[in-house]
Amino acid sequence: MLEKDRSLHSMIQLGSIRQRNRPLETLTWLTGFAGLVWFAVNWILSGDLKWQELTAVAVIAITIGLATLGNWRVGLYLIPVWLVFEDFARKFLGNNMFVYMGKDALVGIVYVAFFYGLRHRVEKSWRPPFGLPLLLFLAWAAVEAFNPLTPSISYGLLGLKLYFYYVPLIFVGYVFIRTELDLRRFLVFNLALGALVSLLGVIQAITGQRFLNPEVLDRDLLVLGDLHRNSPISGLVFNRPTSVFVSDGRFGAYLILMWVMSFGTVGYLMFRGGRGRKLVYLCAATVLAAILLSGVRTSLVYSLIGTAAMAGGIVWGTRLREEQLLRTFKAIRRFVLFSAAGAICVALLYPSQLASRWAFYTETLSPSGPGSELAARGWQYPISEFSKTFGLENWWWGRGLGTASLGTQYVVRFLNAPPPGPVVENGYGSLLLEMGVPGLILWIFLTVAIARACWKVVKSLRWTPMFPLAFCIFWFALIVLFPLSFVSLATYQDFIITAYLWIFIGILFRLPAILDSPTAAQDKPLFRWPR
Numbered sequence: 001m002l003e004k005d006r007s008l009h010s011m012i013q014l015g016s017i018r019q020r021n022r023p024l025e026t027l028t029w030l031t032g033f034a035g036l037v038w039f040a041v042n043w044i045l046s047g048d049l050k051w052q053e054l055t056a057v058a059v060i061a062i063t064i065g066l067a068t069l070g071n072w073r074v075g076l077y078l079i080p081v082w083l084v085f086e087d088f089a090r091k092f093l094g095n096n097m098f099v100y101m102g103k104d105a106l107v108g109i110v111y112v113a114f115f116y117g118l119r120h121r122v123e124k125s126w127r128p129p130f131g132l133p134l135l136l137f138l139a140w141a142a143v144e145a146f147n148p149l150t151p152s153i154s155y156g157l158l159g160l161k162l163y164f165y166y167v168p169l170i171f172v173g174y175v176f177i178r179t180e181l182d183l184r185r186f187l188v189f190n191l192a193l194g195a196l197v198s199l200l201g202v203i204q205a206i207t208g209q210r211f212l213n214p215e216v217l218d219r220d221l222l223v224l225g226d227l228h229r230n231s232p233i234s235g236l237v238f239n240r241p242t243s244v245f246v247s248d249g250r251f252g253a254y255l256i257l258m259w260v261m262s263f264g265t266v267g268y269l270m271f272r273g274g275r276g277r278k279l280v281y282l283c284a285a286t287v288l289a290a291i292l293l294s295g296v297r298t299s300l301v302y303s304l305i306g307t308a309a310m311a312g313g314i315v316w317g318t319r320l321r322e323e324q325l326l327r328t329f330k331a332i333r334r335f336v337l338f339s340a341a342g343a344i345c346v347a348l349l350y351p352s353q354l355a356s357r358w359a360f361y362t363e364t365l366s367p368s369g370p371g372s373e374l375a376a377r378g379w380q381y382p383i384s385e386f387s388k389t390f391g392l393e394n395w396w397w398g399r400g401l402g403t404a405s406l407g408t409q410y411v412v413r414f415l416n417a418p419p420p421g422p423v424v425e426n427g428y429g430s431l432l433l434e435m436g437v438p439g440l441i442l443w444i445f446l447t448v449a450i451a452r453a454c455w456k457v458v459k460s461l462r463w464t465p466m467f468p469l470a471f472c473i474f475w476f477a478l479i480v481l482f483p484l485s486f487v488s489l490a491t492y493q494d495f496i497i498t499a500y501l502w503i504f505i506g507i508l509f510r511l512p513a514i515l516d517s518p519t520a521a522q523d524k525p526l527f528r529w530p531r
Contacts, residue, residue: 061102065109072113075106076176076503080190082106083496084197084254088212088244091225095218095246097414103495104165114172126174128509129456130449137442138164141401144435150400152417159402159434162493166502173506180272180514183507187265187469188276194258195283198290201243201251202346205293206353209239220409221246229295232371233363236356240295249490252296253497258287259303260476261504263310263335267468270331284335285342292343295357297365297377302479307336310472317458317467331468382426382487389429392422398436405434406493427489447481450505454478457508466511473508477501 064082068075082103089099128134141163145156177183204211209226217225224247227240240248262284269277291299311332318328346354363371389395402408403420411417424430431440454474461470480501484491491497 061105064106068106068109069113072110072117072172073176075110075113076172077186077189079103079106079110079499080193083499084193085244087242087246087250091212091217091221091246092214095220097410100410104161107166107169107499110172111168114175126171126509128170128505129453130446133442133446133449134167137439137446140435140439140442144398144401144439147398147400149394149398150403151420152411152415154411154415154417155400155402155405155408155420157402158407158411159400159405162402162405162407162498166495166499169499169502170506170509173503174510175506177507177510177514183511183514184269184272184276186507187261187268188279191258191262191265191280191283194254194262195279195286197243197251197254198258198283198286201241201255201290202286202293204241204243205239205290205295205357206350209241212242212244220413224248229360231356231359231363233369234359236359238295238353238356238360241290241293243290248294248296249298250494250496251290252294252299253484253491253494255287255291255294255296255299256302256306256479257476257497257500258283259291259299260306260310260472262287263307264469264472266335267314267328267331267472268465270327270334271465271468281334281338284339285345287342288339289342289346292346292354293357295360297361298484300361301365302484306475306479310468310475313471313475314468317462317471319463385424385426386429388424389426389432392424392433394436395432396436398432398434398439401434403434404430404489406490425488427485427487427492430489447485450481451478454505454508457512460512461515464515466515470508470511473504477505477508 064075064078068078086099086103090096093099141160145160146153147156150156177186200212213225225242227248228237229240230237241251242248243251243254245251245254262280265280266277266284269280288303291303294300314332315325315328318324363369364373366372367374393399399421402411404423408420412419421433423433428440431443435443451474454477458467458470458474461467480491480497492501
């Protein structure tokens, strides 16, 4: 019995990282205070509104950085907040690149604080089971970063950042979850954030693009942030809301993430009990309303398919006992009903706004309708774009990492690099252009290895309260790494999606160890500053 208690104590203290380094905290806070005073003085003396806004962002960034240095667990809560609201700051600061790089600095600080603390661990570091495929893909990508055909080494550095900079978050996510209480708090926190972002998107869809946007958008953001569409048959026009983001596509991808995670969290809390379920139901209702009003067909289609797949998967993972099956169906029924309530509220209060989007969905997604784009956008266009790759030069060995990735326009604009060359709107085609056939093969090898390793964890959690959450994390990883990455690498390279992807994969591999955590205490407060 004593050995069992000791083993449980060791499990909870995994990586037993000394969370507070008081000499470092004192030094950083003193340095930070002096910096804040300097910024405040300049803010008061300056009459430039743009400088004042930048100063405010700098003060927030310094405060966040200092808090993260003292406790990396705080940083893992602050990373999603910064990632979500970074675009909002960029819109009002003229697409300032210092703001754009703020997230990378914050993630870097988390890495420094985290790996510095690992030297105090009491257990061995965890190694992901797909480490070899990851290392092989990293090695080939590093070679392609210095491809002699690349127009500039800046593209290679950009590619390395987009593909690999957020990968270490898998280790941070794994060690972060010590008990079920940590898990519950992290899930509810992120879903509350998602509900806020979704609500802002709903308001913008109703009131127009001027809400949450400046009078004049930067030229690189204008096309992304002020888009209107019309249904092909009825001709109804509507705006595509971006919420706090710079593009409707990023907002749509974030909605898919929030929908999947809210479904998994509802299933987990239904089996485990505890606080937070009402907030998750509210989040689901708000997210569904935002999906309907977003006008992004990808979000709607993947949410519908995901709902069916996740519901079927959760039922499959439940024991064939009357009580557990009833509880499973109860969780699914409540999730659907609360989500539908959000859609009904929108339909009753703002029927014209919903009607224009609904007409667009039905007219373009109907398989037999005259305005249908289902086959064209779902299969024909991605395949034709992939076929275009074979007509371009150097597709066999690639022309250099990052030359067909997100952000190349900023490399050209701010670093005066030569244009990277023609691109295709297909994820696998972009991989061929950047890393050639070996790169595409290694990418497929890596993604299959990740999916296989995740599925093994999911199967091991079958018939446990963790299964609904585990299956939904697996589903999210599956759609990001396969169908969405085939259509476009933009989804994986989106810093919000890739950060959440690696964090949640790390959490997935941690779930079996915390299944019987003795400190899951249902009655403890959900919202508490991490220690």
